[in-house]
Each structure stands twice: as structure tokens, then as C-alpha cells.
Amino acid sequence: MSGEKILIAGAGLGGALLAARLGMAGHDVEVFERRSDPRNTGLAEGKSINLAISTRGFHALAQIGLERRILDMAVPMRGRLMHDRQGGTVFQPYGTGKDHTIKSVSRGGLNLELIRRADEFPNVTFHFDQACTGCDPDRPAITLRGPSGQTRDAEGDVVVGADGAFSAVRRSLQRRAGFDYSQSYLRQSYKELTIPAAGDGGYRIDPDVLHIWPRGGFMLIALPNLDKSFTVTLFWPPEEYPGLDTGDVTGFFLEQFPDTVPLMPDLVQDFNDNPTGSLVTVRCDPWHHEGKVLLLGDACHAVVPFYGQGANAAFEDCTVLMDAVLEHPNDMAAAFRSYHLQRKSHVDVLADLAIENFQVMSEHVMSRRFLMRKKFDHLLELLFPAAYLPLYTMISFTRIPYGDAVRKAERQNRALGWVVGCIGIVAALSVLAVLL
Amino acid sequence: MSGEKILIAGAGLGGALLAARLGMAGHDVEVFERRSDPRNTGLAEGKSINLAISTRGFHALAQIGLERRILDMAVPMRGRLMHDRQGGTVFQPYGTGKDHTIKSVSRGGLNLELIRRADEFPNVTFHFDQACTGCDPDRPAITLRGPSGQTRDAEGDVVVGADGAFSAVRRSLQRRAGFDYSQSYLRQSYKELTIPAAGDGGYRIDPDVLHIWPRGGFMLIALPNLDKSFTVTLFWPPEEYPGLDTGDVTGFFLEQFPDTVPLMPDLVQDFNDNPTGSLVTVRCDPWHHEGKVLLLGDACHAVVPFYGQGANAAFEDCTVLMDAVLEHPNDMAAAFRSYHLQRKSHVDVLADLAIENFQVMSEHVMSRRFLMRKKFDHLLELLFPAAYLPLYTMISFTRIPYGDAVRKAERQNRALGWVVGCIGIVAALSVLAVLL
Incomplete structure (x- = not known):
């Protein structure tokens, strides 16, 4: 060359x-x-x-x-902080180590x-x-x-x-x-918005996490910037909310993401000024x-x-x-x-x-099952660091090629299925032994 | 409008x-x-x-x-005529009726x-x-x-x-x-060739069939024209035969389709003059x-x-x-x-x-299994004309929408599996009854 x-x-x-x-x-x-x-x-x-x-x-x-x-x-962001409609939050760490931050x-x-x-x-x-x-x-x-x-x-x-x-x-x-x-396009579009720095020059919300307001087919996320502002992105399917582009932006946000409205003084202007992006x-x-x-x-x-x-x-x-x-x-x-x-x-x-x-970010992150599985994953990773790596960890915190990471995760899941199955059988047999 | x-x-x-x-x-x-x-x-x-x-x-x-x-x-073509390397042929009709011709x-x-x-x-x-x-x-x-x-x-x-x-x-x-x-492209390209009319003004090979010389990953086909000629098409993967485009065309045809060489006096010139097409x-x-x-x-x-x-x-x-x-x-x-x-x-x-x-045309058509299944399909169609229609028949001889035809064929196959299974069980029970 x-x-x-x-x-x-x-x-x-x-x-x-x-x-x-x-x-x-x-x-x-x-x-x-x-x-x-x-x-x-x-x-x-x-x-x-x-x-x-x-x-x-x-x-x-x-x-x-x-x-x-x-x-x-x-x-650095050490995990996701999920916000529900009532203002409640749940935190889910990205990994187990101190260096497991994106x-x-x-x-x-x-x-x-x-x-x-x-x-x-x-x-x-x-x-x-x-x-x-x-x-x-x-x-x-x-x-x-x-x-x-x-x-x-x-x-x-x-x-x-x-x-x-x-x-x-x-x-x-x-x-x-x-x-x-x-x-190939997703039916969701996106719009960039901003949470500016607070009046005192600090962050308005936690700066060391990725914020998600998951609402099923749509969501809002916020990533921290060095200048204490957050870059906010709304992902939503315009066909299901045809009025949003021309209509009542504040009303929509008050209904879906009420806790964010006081954080974004320029919400309506940003929404109208910024172009709508597509996801290809x-x-x-x-x-x-x-x-x-x-x-x-x-x-x-x-x-x-x-x-x-x-x-x-x-x-x-x-x-x-x-x-x-x-x-x-x-x-x-x-x-x-x-x-x-x-x-x-x-x-x-x-x-x-x-x-x-x-779907994980906009929906699953709020389910008890998802959060339990993540905790279980991280427990296994701590117990068997040489053998078990959650998929997110492999994608974000290693250089294992993407396809290999997915195949390894599938193998781990199958092995886990066997182990859980065997434990179940042993437990059932023990109960039987005690009863008979 | x-x-x-x-x-x-x-x-x-x-x-x-x-x-x-x-x-x-x-x-x-x-x-x-x-x-x-x-x-x-x-x-x-x-x-x-x-x-x-x-x-x-x-x-x-x-x-x-x-x-x-x-x-x-x-x-009109009433079926496929398959040619093997030795010059042998097998015929497979497209349908059961006289009007089942393409x-x-x-x-x-x-x-x-x-x-x-x-x-x-x-x-x-x-x-x-x-x-x-x-x-x-x-x-x-x-x-x-x-x-x-x-x-x-x-x-x-x-x-x-x-x-x-x-x-x-x-x-x-x-x-x-x-x-x-x-x-999305197939790895096969194609080249148009010609079998001209015979010296006496007639067809050189059977005019009422679609001719196929199936050879696995590649094949030659010929369709009759009204002027007694045939339009011939070679489909082949150039990457596996890199020499063909520049090399010994006659040698390749003599090895793979020996019976066609005497039929195409202008083979080499046609091959070199006609563009190579792609399949998208x-x-x-x-x-x-x-x-x-x-x-x-x-x-x-x-x-x-x-x-x-x-x-x-x-x-x-x-x-x-x-x-x-x-x-x-x-x-x-x-x-x-x-x-x-x-x-x-x-x-x-x-x-x-x-x-x-x-794959069907270039490979399966020569298998005994495929030909048996076609005969069985046509038998079922004759026996149960209201209930059973082979997929090829639905695609070529009806206006049933393509997707509906495939779903109906899948249903038929499942039903057939059940029937064959039940017959097998009844037969096995009968044998058992006789033996015991």
C-alpha cells in the first residue's frame, strides 16, 4: 500500500x-x-x-x-436509570466492574x-x-x-x-x-432535544447514567455532556402520533414524560427547530x-x-x-x-x-423479569469470571467479534438451562426421598 | 382517475x-x-x-x-424434458389436464x-x-x-x-x-444462445416441452419459438468456471452438454457476441x-x-x-x-x-424421488380434484394469490403426512393382529 x-x-x-x-x-x-x-x-x-x-x-x-x-x-455512564410515568426510577448497572462504564x-x-x-x-x-x-x-x-x-x-x-x-x-x-x-427503516423516527445545565452550572439530573423513559413503542433517552447539559432524544413512530409534529408537544410530554418538562425550558422550540431523523x-x-x-x-x-x-x-x-x-x-x-x-x-x-x-430499551428494561435476569447474569459473571460473560458485557466491554459474542451467549444460555434443569430434578428427587 | x-x-x-x-x-x-x-x-x-x-x-x-x-x-409446452450427460432423457409433465401447458x-x-x-x-x-x-x-x-x-x-x-x-x-x-x-444477486449469470431451425425448416428437437440439461449448480434450458428455432439459456456461476468467458466454450459444452453441440452451429460466436446477464x-x-x-x-x-x-x-x-x-x-x-x-x-x-x-430445475428434476413425488401429486390431483392441487399447478394454472398457494400447499403436505402416518399405523396394527 x-x-x-x-x-x-x-x-x-x-x-x-x-x-x-x-x-x-x-x-x-x-x-x-x-x-x-x-x-x-x-x-x-x-x-x-x-x-x-x-x-x-x-x-x-x-x-x-x-x-x-x-x-x-x-x-462515564455506569448503567441505565429508568424513569416511569409517576417519576419513579430503577437503576440497572451495565456491568460488574468499576471499569464497566460506557x-x-x-x-x-x-x-x-x-x-x-x-x-x-x-x-x-x-x-x-x-x-x-x-x-x-x-x-x-x-x-x-x-x-x-x-x-x-x-x-x-x-x-x-x-x-x-x-x-x-x-x-x-x-x-x-x-x-x-x-x-431498511424502522417505523420510529427521532428528534434531538436538550436539557441545559442548571442555573448553578451543575447537572440537572444524575450525570453518571444513561437516562431512559421507556414507554413501549416509543421512548426518551438522555446522555450527559461535559458542559453539564444532556443531549435528549425522543424515538417515536410518527404514524401512530400523527399530531405530534404539528400539535401539542408540551401536552404529549406532560402526559408521557411529565418529569422532563421542567428540565427542558426550550422543549417546544427545539422540537420545532430540529429536523426529524430516520433510523436506517x-x-x-x-x-x-x-x-x-x-x-x-x-x-x-x-x-x-x-x-x-x-x-x-x-x-x-x-x-x-x-x-x-x-x-x-x-x-x-x-x-x-x-x-x-x-x-x-x-x-x-x-x-x-x-x-x-x-425493544429492550423501550420496554423490557421496566420488567421485573429483565432486571432479575440482569442481576443473575452479573452474579454468574462474578462467580465464574472465566466462564460466564453476559452478552452486553461482551459487546461493550470486550473485543470479541460480534457474531462470536452472540454464539457464546447462546451456548451459555443452553448450559444454564441444563444446570437449572438438573438442579430442579435433584431438588424434586430430594423432596420425593424425604416424603417416601 | x-x-x-x-x-x-x-x-x-x-x-x-x-x-x-x-x-x-x-x-x-x-x-x-x-x-x-x-x-x-x-x-x-x-x-x-x-x-x-x-x-x-x-x-x-x-x-x-x-x-x-x-x-x-x-x-405450448406440456412439461419438462430432462437431458443427462449420456444423452438420455426423462419427461415430467407440468400438470394433469390437456390445458396444463405453459x-x-x-x-x-x-x-x-x-x-x-x-x-x-x-x-x-x-x-x-x-x-x-x-x-x-x-x-x-x-x-x-x-x-x-x-x-x-x-x-x-x-x-x-x-x-x-x-x-x-x-x-x-x-x-x-x-x-x-x-x-440481491444470484451467483449464477446467464448467456442467451440459439438452436436454429433445421435445414428442412422443422424443429431440431421436441417442440412441445421445455428442455433442461440439469447439472447441479448450473444448467442449460431451451424454449421453442414459432419460427422453429429454440432460445437456449446457459445459467452458470462464473466464479466457479472462470475460464469459460475467455476460454474453450466448445470443450465445456462437449463435456457437459455433448448432445447440444451439433444443434448449435453458431455456439462459440453466440457465446462471445451475447452479453452475460445477471440474475437479480x-x-x-x-x-x-x-x-x-x-x-x-x-x-x-x-x-x-x-x-x-x-x-x-x-x-x-x-x-x-x-x-x-x-x-x-x-x-x-x-x-x-x-x-x-x-x-x-x-x-x-x-x-x-x-x-x-x-435448485429444482438444475438438480432435483433428475432425482427419482422428485419424479415419484410429482407422479404422486398428479395422482392425488386426479383422485381429489376439489381438495388437492400441487403447488406448481396453483402457481401456473390458477390465479390463487402466490402466498395463499404456498400456504395451501403446506396445509396439503401436513394433511398428507397425517394420512400416510395413519395408514402406516393401521398397517402395523394389522400385521400385529395377524401375528399375535
């Missing part, structure tokens, strides 16, 4: 981290980004859409020496650090205000549209599509025979084209946000890709095939997990 | 038949087609890619008064008749050499590119996308949030947009060709759509919703059936 010119479409989380990895490895990299340079414009004021970074993400950040820096700007990070702040880090390498160049609108996979080349609308082509040896769920690079592959593709799952196959084009992150596997793994999975892509490139230093096509083969089945599993987890 | 201007993108089988239906019903229709007018250019010489029309298709053709005309130009029809000839029929209505206008390259679903309008490359917009009250598996109209919906879409399944949801845009046929549900139902399903779309429009004459959005609701689940089932049937 050395000596080859690599064009990256997209300086989002995945594209910027990959640029840094490639820069460290001495490659010639040019990154093209639709948005303006965040180092000049600053972050969108206050609107720091946040995300949760966990073990996989921090591993990839450590590989470019950014782990400590990002940990410093993160707010980290709430500002997306904009994280992106800025990644760009700064990548730009430290003289062989990495960023071009902002350059939207990638198309790609010719065979040259390979990308078409870029500048701020005044003019377009130009940039040619390289490899094009990386890190341009998100609506990737223009992927679209160029999509029209070719043999390229499998699917996009994207799958495709293959993720590459003849050693010339490669897809990464949301561009090849956008997932819904309910397992907090979207950014972590994109970062892990970079880890696996750079290992594959090291293994096949002179055969890009082989490296890309290996990367795709190692990742594809695992992110397919993640996509399903993320969809299923909406 | 009356009085509204309807634009149809695509004058292929589905688009032309719909134009005729709408024309008959008195609607204002404009049809735009990428290709030139086949009434001027004639059919592509000799290359009449053919297809099988069965009951669903003829029902829709009867609705525009074309059933007899098309029957006259069709070659009809081999020239695609070009059928298309021509449909265009002629639709063009008889003064309120239907065809525009050829006009490729639909895009669509604005909200106006609605389509962008057309003429023969010299100039583009223009055409605006109407309704746009119908009948523009095939790679539909530009569908693509305009695909970029909108909430539009589910998937395209397309699914999407919804098939319409706000009573303004509607998808039909391959544009919303391209299926692989192995159940011979692609064109039949597109024709049946027209039947269901026109019924829905009759039911909701003043509410296009309601009519489109009803059409989508009635069709979607059934063509999803058809897509799966068509994929499964590749």
Missing part, C-alpha cells in the same frame, strides 16, 4: 480515524469532506449530538494515541480531535467544503463539488468510501451487477471493488443506535482493515477481501442486535 | 399492458420508452428472447382482448402486440427514444433524455414506473427516508408515493426467471391495480395503498419460490 495515493471520501469519525492510521503508517492520504473545517467554524453551538464509546472504540483510539485525550472529554462523548468534539490527530502527519491532507457526489470505481476517481457548485475529479490508487449511510461511493458500486444492497439499517456485499474501492463504517453497515455500537464498529473496521493491509502489504485486493470476510458476518449480527435492543 | 394525466415510464410488457387497460378505461396516458418504436425497427433479428406465459398472464391479456392473438403466436412466447412479439393494442386508443400516446432518467415524486414529473442527449421534463398527475429492475422512478423514491429497498431479485416498500407515483412489475419486484412468473406477475399487477382504481375512483392514494397491500406479500413469496426453483 505504501507509495499509493489513497483518497478518503468523508472526514467523519471513521474517515478521520482511518486517515490517522494510514498517516502513521506512512501512506499518502487525501481526505475530502462536505462540511467546513470544524477547526475554523467551531462546533455547532451547544448541539453536540453525543454517542457512547466503549472498549472497541477506545482500542482503536489507543492505536493512534488518542485514548487518554478522549477519556478526558468523556462522561463513555458519553460529544460527536463533534471527538471528530475534531481525530481530524487534528490525522492532520499532524505531513502525508495526510484534508480538503473541506468538498462534497463527494460520485465515484468511478474502475479508475478509481471521485467527483467533488466545491462550495460554489463547481465539480472536479480527483484520481488516486484507492478510494475509501467513509461517507456515511447515504454514501455516494457505495452508490457507484450499487449499480453494478453482483452488488447486493439493502436499506444498511447492508451491502461486497464492501470493496478490485483493490481500488473500499467501504467503511456507515457506508457499508449503518446500524440503528440502540446498542451504542455504530461508531465503535466503524473504529473497529479500521483496526481490522489495517491488520489486513499489514498482512497483504503488496496486494490491496487480497487485503480488502480479507477485511470484508472478517467483518461482514459480525456487523450483520450487530445490525440485528441493534434493532432488537430498541 | 378519469381526466387525470398518467405518465408511464417504460413500454415493456407491464407498461404497455397497463397503457392498454388505462386506455380502455378512458384515461389520458403518455408512455415514454427508451428504445425505438419496434413497429418501425422490427424485432431484433432472430434474437427473440422468449418467456413462458401461463394462466395469470393470459387472464390479464384477456382483459384487453389479446388472449387469442397471443395464444396463436405461442408454442406457453412459450417471443418477448419482442408479445411486446409489439401490446403496444399496437394500447395505441389503438386515441387517448394513449407512445413516445419512443425517450429514456426516463429521473423522477421528481412530489410534482410528479419525470426527466427524459432524447436520442441526441437533450433532456426535458414531463409533468402529469400520476407517474407510473414500469421501467424495469433498474427503474429510475424507483431510484427517486429510494433516496427518501422510510423507503425500504433491497437488491429486487424488493421494495412502499410501491407508491402519495397517490402521485406508482411502481409496477420488475421496477418493484424483479424476480429470477426460474418459476416462469416474472411477466405473469407484472400482468397480474395490472389486474389488481385496475380493480383497486375501480374501487377508489376518486382517491388515487387509497387505490395505490390497496394495490400495494394486496400484492406485496404475494410477490415476496414468489421471489423466494423463484430462487428455490433454480
Whole structure:
């Protein structure tokens, strides 16, 4: 790969981290980004859409020496705090250890650090205000549209599509025979809202947990920010609440989430100003084209946000890709095939997990059965740390590939079924022995 | 719908038949087609890619008064004739009745008749050499590119996308949030070949059957044409035979289909001249947009060709759509919703059936078990004509919706299992009674 010119479409989380990895490895990299340079414009004021970074993400950040820096700007969350309609709460920890916390990070702040880090390498160049609108996979080349609308082509040896769920690079592959593709939407949409810092400059609610107001088919969540505010997100099916977009927002919140209304002074304005987002799952196959084009992150596997793994999975892509490139230093096509083969089945599993987890977060978290099972899981983990790991722990606090984690969890559940069954039989026989 | 201007993108089988239906019903229709007018250019010489029309298709053709005309130009096939490597053959009939034949029809000839029929209505206008390259679903309008490359917009009250598996109209919906879409390719490609008429002007092989040379993961098939030739199609996985495209075509055919080599004097030239096709399944949801845009046929549900139902399903779309429009004459959005609701689940089932049937045609047809089961099925159908219908019969010789047919077949299989089980138990008890 050395000596080859690599064009990256997209300086989002995945594209910027990959640029840094490639820069460290001495490659010639040019990154093209639709948005303006965040180092000049600053972050969108206050609107720091946040995300949760966990073990996989921090591993990839450590590989470019950014782990400590990002940990410093993160707010650790040690579990979920569920709020019912009456204002009552239940807490459920994410894991058993002190380090079993997922980290709430500002997306904009994280992106800025990644760009700064990548730009430290003289062989990495960023071009902002350059939207990638198309790609010719065979040259390979990308078409870029500048701020005044003019377009130009940039040619390289490899094009990386890190341009998100609506990737223009992927679209160029999509029209070719043999390229499998699917996009599938949840019926829920989402809307970002804000709980600002309190008047005294502190947090208005507990800052070390992820807050959930689970209401079945819809829910509200809140993640803490470093500036003492919370980023709040409403997930709801618009078809079942057709009036909400135009109607009585405060009334809806007073009915469903009464304790949040005093926390959000700008609720109605935020609701009306902020766009309604949709939740898409994207799958495709293959993720590459003849050693010339490669897809990464949301561009090849956008997932819904309910397992907090979207950014972590994109970062892990970079880890696996750079290992594959090291293994096949002179055969890009082989490296890309290996990367795709190692990742594809695992992110397919993640996509399903993320969809299923909406029901967990919006519904199951309030059930006694769910909370009991979580406690039982954590007890088993403490008793048999070498043998038993709950699924959430494996996904969030280890780097076990997603598919392997799910298979291990299934094996554990079967074994548990046997053990519980045997204990039951022994107990029944003991009772019989005593009685007879 | 009356009085509204309807634009149809695509004058292929589905688009032309719909134009005729709408024309008959008195609607204002404009049809735009990428290709030139086949009434001027004639059919592509000799290359009449053919297809099988069965009951669903003829029902829709009867609705525009074309059933007899098309029957006259069709070659009925009463079953499959399987050829093994040694030149041996086995015959398997499609059904039990004399009318249980599927009809081999020239695609070009059928298309021509449909265009002629639709063009008889003064309120239907065809525009050829006009490729639909895009669509604005909200106006609605389509962008057309003429023969010299100039583009223009055409605006109407309704746009119908009948523009095939790679539909530009569908693509305009695909970029909108909430539009589910998937395209998925089989690993098999296909290549059209020809068995020309014999020197004496007759057929070179049996003309009243569909010929199959089943070879497991690949196969050759041949359908009769009215001009005494056969359209031959090779389906094979190029990745497993990488040399075939560039290498020894005759050698491959001599090894795998030795009896066909003398039948195809132009084999090598046809193989090299004809493009390699791919086999795609397309699914999407919804098939319409706000009573303004509607998808039909391959544009919303391209299926692989192995159940011979692609064109039949597109024709049946027209039947269901026109019924829905009759039911909701003043509410296009309601009519489109009803059409989508009635069709979607059934063509999803058809897509799966068509994929499964590749294995049936390329592999199972040679197994004794499969042939026995077919005979048993036909026996049951003759004995209990009111109660038992084999799945193939329901799909090809009835208009039972695809999904209902599959569920009925599953019920029949379960009942059959019970009956066979009971007979077994009675037999075993009788033996016991005799022995004891």
C-alpha cells in the first residue's frame, strides 16, 4: 500500500480515524469532506449530538494515541436509570466492574480531535467544503463539488468510501451487477432535544447514567455532556402520533414524560427547530471493488443506535482493515477481501442486535423479569469470571467479534438451562426421598 | 382517475399492458420508452428472447382482448424434458389436464402486440427514444433524455414506473427516508444462445416441452419459438468456471452438454457476441408515493426467471391495480395503498419460490424421488380434484394469490403426512393382529 495515493471520501469519525492510521503508517492520504473545517467554524453551538464509546472504540483510539485525550472529554455512564410515568426510577448497572462504564462523548468534539490527530502527519491532507457526489470505481476517481457548485475529479490508487449511510461511493458500486444492497427503516423516527445545565452550572439530573423513559413503542433517552447539559432524544413512530409534529408537544410530554418538562425550558422550540431523523439499517456485499474501492463504517453497515455500537464498529473496521493491509502489504485486493470476510458476518449480527435492543430499551428494561435476569447474569459473571460473560458485557466491554459474542451467549444460555434443569430434578428427587 | 394525466415510464410488457387497460378505461396516458418504436425497427433479428406465459398472464391479456392473438403466436409446452450427460432423457409433465401447458412466447412479439393494442386508443400516446432518467415524486414529473442527449421534463398527475429492475422512478423514491429497498444477486449469470431451425425448416428437437440439461449448480434450458428455432439459456456461476468467458466454450459444452453441440452451429460466436446477464431479485416498500407515483412489475419486484412468473406477475399487477382504481375512483392514494397491500406479500413469496426453483430445475428434476413425488401429486390431483392441487399447478394454472398457494400447499403436505402416518399405523396394527 505504501507509495499509493489513497483518497478518503468523508472526514467523519471513521474517515478521520482511518486517515490517522494510514498517516502513521506512512501512506499518502487525501481526505475530502462536505462540511467546513470544524477547526475554523467551531462546533455547532451547544448541539453536540453525543454517542457512547466503549472498549472497541477506545482500542482503536489507543492505536493512534488518542485514548487518554478522549477519556478526558468523556462522561462515564455506569448503567441505565429508568424513569416511569409517576417519576419513579430503577437503576440497572451495565456491568460488574468499576471499569464497566460506557463513555458519553460529544460527536463533534471527538471528530475534531481525530481530524487534528490525522492532520499532524505531513502525508495526510484534508480538503473541506468538498462534497463527494460520485465515484468511478474502475479508475478509481471521485467527483467533488466545491462550495460554489463547481465539480472536479480527483484520481488516486484507492478510494475509501467513509461517507456515511447515504454514501455516494457505495452508490457507484450499487449499480453494478453482483452488488447486493439493502436499506431498511424502522417505523420510529427521532428528534434531538436538550436539557441545559442548571442555573448553578451543575447537572440537572444524575450525570453518571444513561437516562431512559421507556414507554413501549416509543421512548426518551438522555446522555450527559461535559458542559453539564444532556443531549435528549425522543424515538417515536410518527404514524401512530400523527399530531405530534404539528400539535401539542408540551401536552404529549406532560402526559408521557411529565418529569422532563421542567428540565427542558426550550422543549417546544427545539422540537420545532430540529429536523426529524430516520433510523436506517444498511447492508451491502461486497464492501470493496478490485483493490481500488473500499467501504467503511456507515457506508457499508449503518446500524440503528440502540446498542451504542455504530461508531465503535466503524473504529473497529479500521483496526481490522489495517491488520489486513499489514498482512497483504503488496496486494490491496487480497487485503480488502480479507477485511470484508472478517467483518461482514459480525456487523450483520450487530445490525440485528441493534434493532432488537430498541425493544429492550423501550420496554423490557421496566420488567421485573429483565432486571432479575440482569442481576443473575452479573452474579454468574462474578462467580465464574472465566466462564460466564453476559452478552452486553461482551459487546461493550470486550473485543470479541460480534457474531462470536452472540454464539457464546447462546451456548451459555443452553448450559444454564441444563444446570437449572438438573438442579430442579435433584431438588424434586430430594423432596420425593424425604416424603417416601 | 378519469381526466387525470398518467405518465408511464417504460413500454415493456407491464407498461404497455397497463397503457392498454388505462386506455380502455378512458384515461389520458403518455408512455415514454427508451428504445425505438419496434413497429418501425422490427424485432431484433432472430434474437427473440422468449418467456413462458401461463394462466395469470393470459387472464390479464384477456382483459384487453389479446388472449387469442397471443395464444396463436405461442408454442405450448406440456412439461419438462430432462437431458443427462449420456444423452438420455426423462419427461415430467407440468400438470394433469390437456390445458396444463405453459406457453412459450417471443418477448419482442408479445411486446409489439401490446403496444399496437394500447395505441389503438386515441387517448394513449407512445413516445419512443425517450429514456426516463429521473423522477421528481412530489410534482410528479419525470426527466427524459432524447436520442441526441437533450433532456426535458414531463409533468402529469400520476407517474407510473414500469421501467424495469433498474427503474429510475424507483431510484427517486429510494433516496427518501422510510423507503425500504433491497437488491440481491444470484451467483449464477446467464448467456442467451440459439438452436436454429433445421435445414428442412422443422424443429431440431421436441417442440412441445421445455428442455433442461440439469447439472447441479448450473444448467442449460431451451424454449421453442414459432419460427422453429429454440432460445437456449446457459445459467452458470462464473466464479466457479472462470475460464469459460475467455476460454474453450466448445470443450465445456462437449463435456457437459455433448448432445447440444451439433444443434448449435453458431455456439462459440453466440457465446462471445451475447452479453452475460445477471440474475437479480429486487424488493421494495412502499410501491407508491402519495397517490402521485406508482411502481409496477420488475421496477418493484424483479424476480429470477426460474418459476416462469416474472411477466405473469407484472400482468397480474395490472389486474389488481385496475380493480383497486375501480374501487377508489376518486382517491388515487387509497387505490395505490390497496394495490400495494394486496400484492406485496404475494410477490415476496414468489421471489423466494423463484430462487428455490433454480435448485429444482438444475438438480432435483433428475432425482427419482422428485419424479415419484410429482407422479404422486398428479395422482392425488386426479383422485381429489376439489381438495388437492400441487403447488406448481396453483402457481401456473390458477390465479390463487402466490402466498395463499404456498400456504395451501403446506396445509396439503401436513394433511398428507397425517394420512400416510395413519395408514402406516393401521398397517402395523394389522400385521400385529395377524401375528399375535
